[in-house]
Amino acid sequence: MTAQELQVTRPAAEPESVAVAPDAILPPSNRIINLGAGVGVVLWLLVLAAHRLIPQVGASFKVPADYLTPVALVVLGIFGVTFGIAYRLPTQRPRVLAIYRVLIVLGAVLIPWEVASRLAWIKPPFFPSPSKVIGVYIEDSSKLLLSIAYSMRLLVVGYLIGCIAGVSFGLALGWSRRVSNWSMFWIRLIGPIPATAWIPLAIVIFPNSFTAGVFLIAFASWFPVMMLTWSGVAGVPKALLEAAQTLGADEKRLLRQVVIPAALPSVFVGLFMSLGTAFAILIVAEMLGVKAGLGWYITWAQGWSEYHKVYAAMLVLGALFITVVSGIFKIRDRLLGWQKGILRW
Amino acid sequence: MTTSLPPAGLSVRHLHKIYPPDIVALYDVNLELPLGEFTAIIGPSGCGKTTLLKIAAGIETYQQGAVAFAGEAIAGNPSWKRSVIYQDVRLFPWLSAQANIAFALESKGIPKAEAQQQAREWIVRQGLEAYADAYPAELSGGTRQKIGVCRVLASQPDLVLCDEPFSALDWNARESLQHDLLHYWYEQRKSVLFVTHNVEEAVYLAQRVVLMSARPGVIKEIVDVPLPDERWTVRRDSPQLLDIARYVNNHIADEVRKAQLLEQELGY
Structure with missing residues (x-):
């Protein structure tokens, strides 16, 4: 067919281009x-x-x-x-x-x-006056700061151990069928036991209240991190595993460069979730008899009916949680930069 | 009798593949392809052509038969020597464009620094410098597949398996990638197995076109394409090309009809 046989319609002239303002985000008025x-x-x-x-x-x-x-x-x-x-x-x-x-x-x-x-x-x-609560931060600041330091030490050590254990267990469960076949039953049995139920045993096993507290916090954060790491590994797209295999990737490369990055978004959900539990257990753990700590501070203040101190310490706990969470979010944003534009929690 | 046979490429003998419980994907498939041939497999959907390709890649099991490449049994072992270009590209979303190519080179065993260097060269050769550090989510479909093709060709596999790689692309990207693949084949003389449902594409690219029939998948016919190896010089509307395409089309039409009848019978 030639051009003559075809019915061709051409626009008379190029339509004038319309100037569109760049997508500027206007500052609030x-x-x-x-x-x-x-x-x-x-x-x-x-x-x-x-x-x-x-x-x-x-x-x-x-x-x-x-x-x-x-x-x-x-x-x-x-x-x-x-x-x-x-x-x-x-x-x-x-x-x-x-x-x-x-x-x-x-x-x-x-x-x-x-x-x-x-x-x-x-x-x-x-129900103290606002002034009284504010006053705690000034009058009792040294004791409060010491408590923050003690709490953070307990939390960070316990949470880190729990997270490392959780990620390792989760990877092993997701990656090796043998590991999951052998441990599945026990994890289902032991995992959901509340960390607080371990207190009697923890006190007996561990030499002091600090190590017992570390154990309780680690245990509480271990389970959610492990479950979400595992589900992340289980959810790695088969298509990507196949692609890596047909490019010649060996087991080690598959695990390090495909499975772990693909599971990471889910791992971070686990890290975030378990942080809440870790904070809850922190307060309980500090009631086991520590020298200082926010949980201890709250219990101690309550004992003296100094409720203004209780409220002041609660606000500090909230602020600490925000600080730690935004730290985790910073790490996540660095590691998961490739998720830009994908919906996130 | 001492005729010198060409060295064997992909060799498929009495291959049977059944998806449990009772879907016969491949039934007694026999195929001998000489080393260094550009072969296209064409057939209606559900004829098992993708299954055959996956088996050749070593990522799919089978019940009976023998599959080998260059005299080496495949037996479910994937290797960079038999690499796959997928229709859905499958770039790793957490790696930049360049890192995706480097991944393939490192998987082949090339040291890290050298892999980066070579990946860079591929990016530059394709004129994609601007996208070297972009993540796949930030790339257009065409650019994504360009990187996907680079990733496979960079490690210079002996058998390039193509699973309808260009069917989701616009005309421009498809043509440029077809030519990339043709040049690779022409210069390296490595085997290419190209699965597609597009007859014109198959005839334009391949030296031989294998026609497969629908359920169960069996090989019906192999059509030679007597066009010059420098395919990029062949016009897409050359009469010879169109003749072959028409012939293949007519055969495919029969198969498609048969497949449809069968699917109605089976109640899909």
Whole structure:
């Protein structure tokens, strides 16, 4: 068939190209920044007003140290500084807004708390005033810091041992049929026993409370890490294994360059999950009689009915958890950079 | 009688493959391919051509028969000497484009530094420098398969097994990759076994086209393609090529009809 026989239609002219603006992500507008700063400042002024203007019902002779006023002033200062940054450096606006959101919620919680405390609707020692909780960080800081150090030592040692054991067991189970055939029954039996149920045995076996605590935390983190490593290995696409084999990869290369990278996303889910368990067990383990530690601190403070210390230590635990988790996320993002754009937890 | 036979390439004798419980994928398949031949296998879907290729690669088992390449029994042992270009590419998503090629070279036993060097050269030769450090997820389908083909050809396998490698690609990418494969074959004179369902592609590429019939998979006919080895000089609409393609097409049409009837009978 020649061109003459074909019915050919051609457009008269090239359609004019339409200029499209590049996909710029616009920083949050002035209005949003102003609104955020405005609401925040008003809320924190209210916090300050409630604290300074409402007389304390049932006040004792001893006037407690005032820690809320300096905190409120610092927060107001932060609003001032970040507001300036938002206008000087518009690219920093998303960060500034993130700070605003946290401070606004904190202010909104503090107002009713402070009012209720001033009017003695809630009473110490179980429900102390905000100022009293803040004061713990200043008055009891050395004991608190020592406790953080002890807790972190116990947690890190136990969690690392548990994770290393979990990943190794998981790989062995997923890779070797013989290993899984022989150990399957026992793992199903022993794995789900709560770590706390091991306490009586741990106390007897281990020479001191630190090693017993390490064992309990390691045991608690071992099981989820192992199960998810295993399921990650089991889920390695057969197509990729075949591809590696037909390229001539031997067992060692298959394991190190195909199985482990493919299982890694699942392994990280296990690491994340077991961290929560590890924290829970940490508190229990520190009740076995250690010299210092956050769990110990909480129990000890409760014993003296110093509930403000209990709450202060709880907040520290939360902050520690966030720190450790974001550390794990950093490692994950480095190792799993190839997953860019794939949906993640 | 002392006729000098060409050295044996892929040799398949009385091969039977049954997928339990009762699907006969291959039934008494016999195939002798001379070393260094570019062979295409064509047939309707479900005729067992991919199964045959997998058995040749050593990643599929079989019940009966003997399969060997260059006199060496295959018996379920994959090796870089019999490498596969897959339709779904199968790059390792955690390795960059260049690292994927280096993986193949290292698996062959080439030291790490040298493997990187050679992988780099392949990337440069293909004009893909810009994508050397990109992960597969960041590449287009055509580029991905280009890397996939480089990965296989880089280790210079003696038998290149192709499982419909270009059928999911656009016309441009397909043509350029077909020519890459042809040049490899032409320069190295290694065996190529190309499974496809595209008749024109089979005739354009191969020296001989093996026609397979549907369930059970048996070899029906082998068609010679008397076109010059420098296939890239052959026009795709040359009358000779079209004649052969028409002949093959007619035979395939019979087989497809038979396969469809059979599938209706079996209630698929």
